[in-house]
Amino acid sequence: MNRFATRELSMLVALLAIWAFFAWQEPVFLSARNLSLLSVELAVTAVLALGMLVVLLPGQIDLSAGSGVGLAGAVAAVLVFWHDVPAPVALLIAALGAVLVWSAMGALIAIERIPAFIMTLGGLLVFRGLHWLVIENQTVPVVVGGGQNVYSLLTTYYLPVVAGYALAGLAVVAIVASALAARRRRQSYGFAVDDGEITFLQLFALAQMVFLVVIVTNGYRGVPIALVILGLVAVLVHQLVTNTPFGRYLYAIGGNEEAAVVSGVPVRNAIIGAYALMGGVVALTGFMQTAYSGASTSTVGSLMELDAVAACVIGGTSLRGGRGTVLGVLFGALIMASLLNGMTLMAVSPEAKYIARGSVLALAVWLDLRLGKDR
Amino acid sequence: MSERIVLEARDVVKRFGAVTALGGVSFDLRAGEVHALCGENGAGKSTLIKLLAGVHPHGSYEGEIQVDGKTAEFHSTRDAERAGIAIIHQELALFPDMTVGENLFLGTFPQRFGRIDWDRVYAQSAATLADCGIQLDPAVRVGDLGLGQQQLVEIARAVGRKPQVLVLDEPTAALARHETDTLLDLVRRLRSRNVACVFISHKLDEVFAIADRITVLRDGCAQGTLTAAETDASEIIRRMVGRRIEDHYPRRQSTPGRTLLALRGVDVKAPGDGALALHGIELEARAGEVLGIGGLMGAGRTELLLHLMGLWGTRARGAVELNGRPLLARNPREALAQGLALVTEDRKRFGLVAQQGVTFNVSLSSLRSLRRGFFVDRDREAGHAKSIVEELRIKAQGLEQPVGTLSGGNQQKVVLGKMLLTQPQVLLLDEPTRGIDVGAKLEVYELINRLTMAGQAIMLVSSELGELLGMSDRIVMLCAGRIGGTFDRSEATQERLLAAAMGRLERAA
Numbered sequence: 001m002n003r004f005a006t007r008e009l010s011m012l013v014a015l016l017a018i019w020a021f022f023a024w025q026e027p028v029f030l031s032a033r034n035l036s037l038l039s040v041e042l043a044v045t046a047v048l049a050l051g052m053l054v055v056l057l058p059g060q061i062d063l064s065a066g067s068g069v070g071l072a073g074a075v076a077a078v079l080v081f082w083h084d085v086p087a088p089v090a091l092l093i094a095a096l097g098a099v100l101v102w103s104a105m106g107a108l109i110a111i112e113r114i115p116a117f118i119m120t121l122g123g124l125l126v127f128r129g130l131h132w133l134v135i136e137n138q139t140v141p142v143v144v145g146g147g148q149n150v151y152s153l154l155t156t157y158y159l160p161v162v163a164g165y166a167l168a169g170l171a172v173v174a175i176v177a178s179a180l181a182a183r184r185r186r187q188s189y190g191f192a193v194d195d196g197e198i199t200f201l202q203l204f205a206l207a208q209m210v211f212l213v214v215i216v217t218n219g220y221r222g223v224p225i226a227l228v229i230l231g232l233v234a235v236l237v238h239q240l241v242t243n244t245p246f247g248r249y250l251y252a253i254g255g256n257e258e259a260a261v262v263s264g265v266p267v268r269n270a271i272i273g274a275y276a277l278m279g280g281v282v283a284l285t286g287f288m289q290t291a292y293s294g295a296s297t298s299t300v301g302s303l304m305e306l307d308a309v310a311a312c313v314i315g316g317t318s319l320r321g322g323r324g325t326v327l328g329v330l331f332g333a334l335i336m337a338s339l340l341n342g343m344t345l346m347a348v349s350p351e352a353k354y355i356a357r358g359s360v361l362a363l364a365v366w367l368d369l370r371l372g373k374d375r
Numbered sequence: 376m377s378e379r380i381v382l383e384a385r386d387v388v389k390r391f392g393a394v395t396a397l398g399g400v401s402f403d404l405r406a407g408e409v410h411a412l413c414g415e416n417g418a419g420k421s422t423l424i425k426l427l428a429g430v431h432p433h434g435s436y437e438g439e440i441q442v443d444g445k446t447a448e449f450h451s452t453r454d455a456e457r458a459g460i461a462i463i464h465q466e467l468a469l470f471p472d473m474t475v476g477e478n479l480f481l482g483t484f485p486q487r488f489g490r491i492d493w494d495r496v497y498a499q500s501a502a503t504l505a506d507c508g509i510q511l512d513p514a515v516r517v518g519d520l521g522l523g524q525q526q527l528v529e530i531a532r533a534v535g536r537k538p539q540v541l542v543l544d545e546p547t548a549a550l551a552r553h554e555t556d557t558l559l560d561l562v563r564r565l566r567s568r569n570v571a572c573v574f575i576s577h578k579l580d581e582v583f584a585i586a587d588r589i590t591v592l593r594d595g596c597a598q599g600t601l602t603a604a605e606t607d608a609s610e611i612i613r614r615m616v617g618r619r620i621e622d623h624y625p626r627r628q629s630t631p632g633r634t635l636l637a638l639r640g641v642d643v644k645a646p647g648d649g650a651l652a653l654h655g656i657e658l659e660a661r662a663g664e665v666l667g668i669g670g671l672m673g674a675g676r677t678e679l680l681l682h683l684m685g686l687w688g689t690r691a692r693g694a695v696e697l698n699g700r701p702l703l704a705r706n707p708r709e710a711l712a713q714g715l716a717l718v719t720e721d722r723k724r725f726g727l728v729a730q731q732g733v734t735f736n737v738s739l740s741s742l743r744s745l746r747r748g749f750f751v752d753r754d755r756e757a758g759h760a761k762s763i764v765e766e767l768r769i770k771a772q773g774l775e776q777p778v779g780t781l782s783g784g785n786q787q788k789v790v791l792g793k794m795l796l797t798q799p800q801v802l803l804l805d806e807p808t809r810g811i812d813v814g815a816k817l818e819v820y821e822l823i824n825r826l827t828m829a830g831q832a833i834m835l836v837s838s839e840l841g842e843l844l845g846m847s848d849r850i851v852m853l854c855a856g857r858i859g860g861t862f863d864r865s866e867a868t869q870e871r872l873l874a875a876a877m878g879r880l881e882r883a884a
Contacts, residue, residue, distance in 0.1 A: 243751055243753065255731055258724055259724070259725050259726055262717065262725045263707070264711040265739065
């Protein structure tokens with residue numbers, strides 16, 4: 001418990017240090033407008049990272065995620081812009097396609113035993129090629145003639161001020177209710193629970209955080225819908241990995257695959273399921289990222305798989321599988337997104353950005369090893 | 376044995392957080408003696424030898440360690456090695472893809488002009504092996520050797536460094552009888568050269584065969600050092616558990632009911648080469664009965680259990696029936712669903728998700744029946760885990776303690792609990808008491824009694840004849856993949872079982 005706290009605390013310190021540095025260099029970093037933009041960028045990075053978590057838990061990896069993001073966004077954009085397909089239909093087609101393709105990769109990995117690293121490295125190249133083929137090396141906007149559609153609204157729609165507060169209120173009520181219910185259940189089974197005051201303080205701090213986010217984003221245009229999407233995905237993935245048999249299987253496979261087999265865990269199906277889910281997440285991220293750039297270009301999604309892996313690892317996910325939490329990944333994604341956003345504000349050259357991203361990743365893994373030595 | 380003390384621990388105290396693993400233990404080792412350490416799992420044996428070997432560095436414990444009468448401060452295992460202390464851990468640290476010679480010299484390769492001098496590597500390896508009385512070709516790949524021979528290579532590697540103290544942590548746990556004999560011979564040979572040996576084993580007959588003195592540990596405290604010639608096994612056991620165990624095998628027989636599991640003329644092809652590995656296996660396990668399965672190493676005992684679970688080999692002929700219906704199990708999942716469950720012999724590898732907690736592990740095989748809608752019903756899950764922990768008396772700090780940090784006996788109970796939660800009709804136990812302490816063994820036996828009373832059938836694979844004789848109602852001996860003989864409890868003797876295992880049974884009328 002103690003070591004756990006050390007790790008969490010050092011992450012928080014790192015995040016605050018990053019924010020303080022950027023705020024000092026570029027005061028506009030803390031402006032409502034920039035924080036609102038940051039929250040959209042966070043949403044894109046974090047959604048993909050949550051998918052990556054599901055794949056990393058059973059000890060697999062997906063290097064094709066970034067290319068997939070580009071391809072899924074491109075397919076949807078091409079359908080909308082060149083073939084006049086209604087945006088919802090286009091998104092659905094692209095998403096279904098991604099789920100199918102990723103399930104197939106999962107099947108090749110789980111049944112044919114192609115190492116995930118190689119399989120998805122192949123995917124990285126193939127999807128990148130398909131991506132460029134689909135957009136014919138042009139720039140394909142996500143909406144015709146500067147209008148609006150579901151696709152473009154993914155990163156440009158903001159909740160009205162009142163709706164933002166209502167949503168925040170609802171979220172807080174839901175969190176408090178579930179926390180209290182869990183507490184009562186534990187008590188009824190005679191398990192130890194935290195002191196009432198501590199629980200109250202935790203919930204109070206959380207509620208303040210939620211409202212702070214809403215107040216800040218309302219200072220610009222309102223809560224971005226992308227942030228709401230992230231919230232939904234986070235709750236969904238959290239429930240999935242902690243409270244369903246499927247999620248337990250992922251941890252068990254990553255922790256000890258041989259024992260999982262003997263224990264009757266459907267190893268193959270679980271791995272295929274993880275990749276199918278990743279397919280859906282890749283498509284969703286693809287739509288958001290492409291919408292954020294306004295059009296599908298040849299660089300959309302490039303290297304995003306590495307940001308996702310970095311976010312997971314910074315958040316305490318083990319690359320060997322069996323360890324990782326949604327909260328940690330969200331934190332890691334926030335650190336990565338803050339770094340990228342801040343560096344863009346400071347007009348850091350792209351060369352330096354790459355070097356900084358890579359260094360942070362290596363540093364995070366090193367710290368994780370130092371702090372998690374006895375685990 | 377001389378009176379010269381080469382290694383001594385004085386009043387050492389070692390704590391892990393709030394847990395005191397060693398509470399002031401003193402221990403001395405003389406040149407040319409074999410000093411056995413006995414104690415249940417968790418008694419502090421491993422902690423003590425880790426202190427002596429520098430795994431727990433100086434400063435992380437209280438008390439003093441002396442080598443040749445001088446205070447030693449080991450900051451790493453290298454320091455201990457330099458002081459002439461070699462340790463052989465339970466888990467082998469060999470590289471299976473390298474040859475015996477390469478393994479012996481790894482890290483200390485003799486070189487010539489910056490290149491490894493292979494001629495010298497193999498010449499010296501051969502000399503070291505001959506010196507240890509081991510007949511092995513140093514150019515053989517270690518992975519191609521049996522477990523027993525690998526163990527000998529490991530010892531030869533340590534001996535090659537000319538240690539004055541050799542620590543052996545359960546060296547015979549995985550060995551067959553004749554391999555054990557070779558190993559004990561090697562230890563005697565080292566003793567005659569004035570090497571001091573610390574010998575840890577759960578097998579008391581070995582301890583008495585080799586040890587000069589015996590130190591017993593219990594709950595982190597020394598329970599006295601005895602001269603082997605002046606004591607006996609029951610005295611050692613009494614000190615280990617703190618109470619006298621009257622009955623090693625408390626089997627209570629119940630009246631067998633209907634047949635639950637039946638194998639009829641089963642032939643099984645091995646995976647890989649497809650050769651027949653099990654021939655014409657014919658056996659029945661009835662409700663309320665313990666069916667013992669014995670045989671020498673490689674007789675096919677484990678393979679038989681794995682095959683039933685759908686983990687090993689393909690059936691070439693014959694039928695398996697569970698509860699009167701044909702058993703269709705292509706994988707453990709299907710076997711579990713039909714009421715068959717297996718506790719494997721290698722619990723770390725096939726039984727536990729080490730970094731996860733007790734609840735996670737115990738419920739892993741039953742998650743589907745613990746569902747409420749899409750989700751695992753955490754309350755029911757915790758309730759089941761709690762009752763398993765209480766029923767099996769699993770000693771853990773709460774339900775979330777990572778099982779990798781439990782003692783061997785408690786780990787085994789977690790694996791047993793996981794299988795019990797699936798409510799099997801037939802429970803397959805493969806060496807369920809291997810490497811666990813006397814107290815935990817007794818609890819496993821009592822559990823077997825309770826389960827058979829409740830009408831389950833148990834197939835018990837064991838390489839200890841005493842355990843087979845003591846706990847089984849009927850015994851099937853396997854011999855090279857065939858049935859060598861089937862015995863009722865009343866007609867079985869050690870001699871007859873062994874004869875059947877070696878295929879020399881004159882058919883009893």
